[in-house]
Amino acid sequence: MSKRAFNFCAGPAALPEPVLQRAQAELLDWKGKGLSVMEMSHRSDEFVSIAETAERDLRDLLSIPANYKVLFLQGGASQQFAQIPLNLLPEGGKADYIDTGIWSKKAIDEARRYGGVNVAASAKPSDYFCIPAQREWQLSSGAAYVHYTPNETIGGLEFGWIPEVGEVPLVADMSSTILSRPLDVSRFGLIYAGAQKNIGPSGLVVVIVREDLLGKARGGCPTMLDYKVAADNGSMYNTPPTFAWYLAGLIFQWMKEQGGVEKMGEINERKQRKLYQAIDASALYNNPIAKADRSWMNVPFRLADERLDTPFLAGAEARGLLNLKGHRSVGGMRASIYNAVDEGAVDALLAYMAEFEKEHG
Numbered sequence: 001m002s003k004r005a006f007n008f009c010a011g012p013a014a015l016p017e018p019v020l021q022r023a024q025a026e027l028l029d030w031k032g033k034g035l036s037v038m039e040m041s042h043r044s045d046e047f048v049s050i051a052e053t054a055e056r057d058l059r060d061l062l063s064i065p066a067n068y069k070v071l072f073l074q075g076g077a078s079q080q081f082a083q084i085p086l087n088l089l090p091e092g093g094k095a096d097y098i099d100t101g102i103w104s105k106k107a108i109d110e111a112r113r114y115g116g117v118n119v120a121a122s123a124k125p126s127d128y129f130c131i132p133a134q135r136e137w138q139l140s141s142g143a144a145y146v147h148y149t150p151n152e153t154i155g156g157l158e159f160g161w162i163p164e165v166g167e168v169p170l171v172a173d174m175s176s177t178i179l180s181r182p183l184d185v186s187r188f189g190l191i192y193a194g195a196q197k198n199i200g201p202s203g204l205v206v207v208i209v210r211e212d213l214l215g216k217a218r219g220g221c222p223t224m225l226d227y228k229v230a231a232d233n234g235s236m237y238n239t240p241p242t243f244a245w246y247l248a249g250l251i252f253q254w255m256k257e258q259g260g261v262e263k264m265g266e267i268n269e270r271k272q273r274k275l276y277q278a279i280d281a282s283a284l285y286n287n288p289i290a291k292a293d294r295s296w297m298n299v300p301f302r303l304a305d306e307r308l309d310t311p312f313l314a315g316a317e318a319r320g321l322l323n324l325k326g327h328r329s330v331g332g333m334r335a336s337i338y339n340a341v342d343e344g345a346v347d348a349l350l351a352y353m354a355e356f357e358k359e360h361g
């Protein structure tokens with residue numbers, strides 16, 4: 001067996017090894033059917049059972065109420081930036097957006113193509129180091145929805161709370177935080193998440209949408225982008241990304257075996273606490289985010305001297321600690337510690353960081 005590295009990639013991210021082993025074992029012959037999941041009709045009983053089991057397991061994991069549809073779609077989270085206004089923002093209407101970093105800005109820019117966007121609050125005055133308190137938000141009256149990004153994957157800024165927006169549907173890009181801890185789905189109108197972090201491989205985006213928000217797509221919305229069409233067709237209006245859906249299902253099963261989102265939340269809380277504590281205690285590493293707003297899943301950090309970045313990354317790679325380079329737009333380092341990155345991986349990173357600081361600090 002080849003040795004698997006510790007993978008801190010922001011996405012596509014590490015997948016649980018037992019899931020990969022199971023997919024490998026089932027690759028040539030899924031449950032004695034003599035073919036792989038990739039080669040099955042999406043309309044076959046076999047694949048429909050895979051799809052339904054995946055949905056049921058996700059519903060169990062997040063206790064998704066019965067009045068929500070779960071959609072398994074394509075186009076990534078980026079396509080949702082357009083699909084949301086196409087479905088929820090009436091012609092001439094407006095929506096409120098909260099700007100907390102690069103991903104929320106992308107959502108804002110895309111929504112502006114479809115209607116009025118009010119940026120009700122922005123983290124810009126703090127250089128995106130701090131989430132604006134809800135009492136400062138300038139929510140508009142008559143907004144079709146309020147959109148925010150609970151976890152900014154690049155900036156490492158995460159909401160530890162759910163905004164209170166009354167009757168207005170709350171829409172959340174949970175790409176990099178979904179399933180990292182328990183979540184009260186009933187607080188949201190719509191949740192979406194690109195799969196390639198805590199859900200599975202890329203090529204899939206999961207949308208959890210309250211039923212009363214279906215059937216509102218504006219005229220001209222492509223059929224493929226109408227949530228109601230997707231819901232009415234069990235996310236199979238066309239051929240879905242079957243293998244990604246199957247792998248997502250294996251991950252949901254793995255998560256249930258691990259003890260679900262409660263257990264994941266406990267482990268993730270410990271992982272992030274250890275890492276931030278080490279960063280804060282060090283003279284070499286630094287994370288600028290306000291303590292209450294630090295991401296559990298994406299931990300960016302800088303070295304005191306940028307010239308140490310290259311040797312730091314080289315030493316990390318030599319020890320099998322991969323993908324620690326920060327996003328090209330912000331530089332520095334970033335450790336993404338999603339569910340499949342276990343505590344042992346974080347401990348290995350911490351040991352290396354301490355060793356590097358001793359040598360170079």
Ligand code: PMP
Pocket residue numbers: 010011075076077078079103149151152153154173174175176194195
């Ligand atoms: N939103 C967030 C918070 C993300 O982290 C990402 C991807 N890293 C996206 C949106 C875009 O996702 P996709 O590549 O699936 O379009």
